[in-house]
Amino acid sequence: MSKEERILEVAMRIFRERGYHAASMQEIADAVGMQKGSLYYYISGKQELLFMILERAIDTITTRLEEIWRSDLPPREKLWQAIINHLDIVSQRLDMLTILLRERHALSPSQQEAIDSKRVNYERLLQKILAEGVRTGEFRDIDVKIVSFGILGMCNWLYQWYSPEGRLTAREIAEIFGDLIFRGVLARET
Amino acid sequence: MSKEERILEVAMRIFRERGYHAASMQEIADAVGMQKGSLYYYISGKQELLFMILERAIDTITTRLEEIWRSDLPPREKLWQAIINHLDIVSQRLDMLTILLRERHALSPSQQEAIDSKRVNYERLLQKILAEGVRTGEFRDIDVKIVSFGILGMCNWLYQWYSPEGRLTAREIAEIFGDLIFRGVLARET
Numbered sequence: 001m002s003k004e005e006r007i008l009e010v011a012m013r014i015f016r017e018r019g020y021h022a023a024s025m026q027e028i029a030d031a032v033g034m035q036k037g038s039l040y041y042y043i044s045g046k047q048e049l050l051f052m053i054l055e056r057a058i059d060t061i062t063t064r065l066e067e068i069w070r071s072d073l074p075p076r077e078k079l080w081q082a083i084i085n086h087l088d089i090v091s092q093r094l095d096m097l098t099i100l101l102r103e104r105h106a107l108s109p110s111q112q113e114a115i116d117s118k119r120v121n122y123e124r125l126l127q128k129i130l131a132e133g134v135r136t137g138e139f140r141d142i143d144v145k146i147v148s149f150g151i152l153g154m155c156n157w158l159y160q161w162y163s164p165e166g167r168l169t170a171r172e173i174a175e176i177f178g179d180l181i182f183r184g185v186l187a188r189e190t
Numbered sequence: 191m192s193k194e195e196r197i198l199e200v201a202m203r204i205f206r207e208r209g210y211h212a213a214s215m216q217e218i219a220d221a222v223g224m225q226k227g228s229l230y231y232y233i234s235g236k237q238e239l240l241f242m243i244l245e246r247a248i249d250t251i252t253t254r255l256e257e258i259w260r261s262d263l264p265p266r267e268k269l270w271q272a273i274i275n276h277l278d279i280v281s282q283r284l285d286m287l288t289i290l291l292r293e294r295h296a297l298s299p300s301q302q303e304a305i306d307s308k309r310v311n312y313e314r315l316l317q318k319i320l321a322e323g324v325r326t327g328e329f330r331d332i333d334v335k336i337v338s339f340g341i342l343g344m345c346n347w348l349y350q351w352y353s354p355e356g357r358l359t360a361r362e363i364a365e366i367f368g369d370l371i372f373r374g375v376l377a378r379e380t
Contacts, residue, residue, distance in 0.1 A: 019295045021211035102292060105209045146358065146366045153347025154340040161339050168336065176336045180374035 004042050007032055008056065011049050012095040020050055020103040050103060051111045057100035058118040061089045065125045075133030076186070082126060083181065084174050086155040091162050091170035098159045123148060130185070139185045151181055194232050197222055198246065201239050202285040210240055210293040240293060241301045247290035248308040251279050255315045265323030266376070272316060273371065274364050276345040281352050281360035288349045313338055320375070329375045341371055 010031045014023045025046055029036040043049050068081045090097045104115060127148045133139030154177055200221045204213045215236055219226040233239050258271045280287045294305060317338045323329030344367055
């Protein structure tokens with residue numbers, strides 16, 4: 001792992017545990033095992049570090065959804081893969097996604113804009129999958145935008161209650177949510 | 191409106207717009223139109239103010255759900271009322287609920303514990319409604335806990351995207367979410 005990677009990983013953990021505002025660059029330097037001065041050789045400041053984490057989070061979750069959207073799978077299967085992808089990443093990268101979902105308002109306005117446009121891009125990909133299913137008749141004639149926000153809400157909220165030591169794995173939760181969502185959107189019982 | 195009420199209302203707006211950590215007691219005093227010293231006559235500090243807002247938020251949303259739970263309505267109607275209640279409060283009290291859903295980790299550990307136990311109480315009420323529906327056969331044999339988190343996620347997430355100037359009212363959104371959820375949980379097509 002490169003030094004920069006290591007700094008990012010440590011910062012994710014500390015930002016998640018202590019909250020972005022309460023965390024200090026000194027703590028991060030101590031946890032990485034370097035001088036605070038040296039830290040600034042890699043990262044220009046705490047807000048820049050936050051931005052890098054949020055960008056990494058949204059890019060990670062989007063890359064896979066783009067592959068799913070561009071695949072030849074039928075809309076139903078694309079939606080299922082999208083749900084799995086989302087829940088897998090939230091559950092496996094709980095630190096990174098918690099910061100994305102919770103600390104966005106600590107960014108500068110221009111940084112927020114950059115992250116928001118990536119977020120909108122992610123939402124649109126999900127909406128395209130839903131719209132495709134409506135077009136092919138696999139899905140009901142739903143309000144694609146509102147339903148996409150409902151699905152995102154269910155999946156994002158995982159960051160508030162999921163525990164790796166919990167009763168169910170992320171895949172088992174995906175099956176329950178997937179079942180719920182499919183009954184909600186499919187055109188007919190299958 | 192009492193002085194204390196007015197302080198709470200102003201603090202909700204400022205905490206939501208600027209984030210809890212970035213907001214200062216001086217700003218709140220200025221916006222209320224009083225000296226910072228006088229503010230401390232009503233409120234012991236910023237963290238106490240945050241706690242009061244979070245407690246108010248969770249108590250508001252719970253009071254109505256308790257009435258719904260204790261009513262004689264059938265489970266399906268209770269669930270529908272619960273969804274409306276939740277979305278109504280998130281949409282009408284966007285400032286208060288945003289702070290509840292976003293700033294909880296800025297509380298002291300004992301304050302967090304107090305809010306968490308109220309949150310668990312709210313979740314249990316929703317789970318009781320779902321479990322009652324499973325018992326009467328109105329709902330499928332769902333995983334009550336996970337489904338309740340899915341519903342809460344859908345409804346809570348509203349705070350991230352809802353705008354009073356948007357295309358749909360909170361009631362129209364409730365109808366779309368309600369339809370989705372009912373298709374997901376009802377034992378048979380109705």
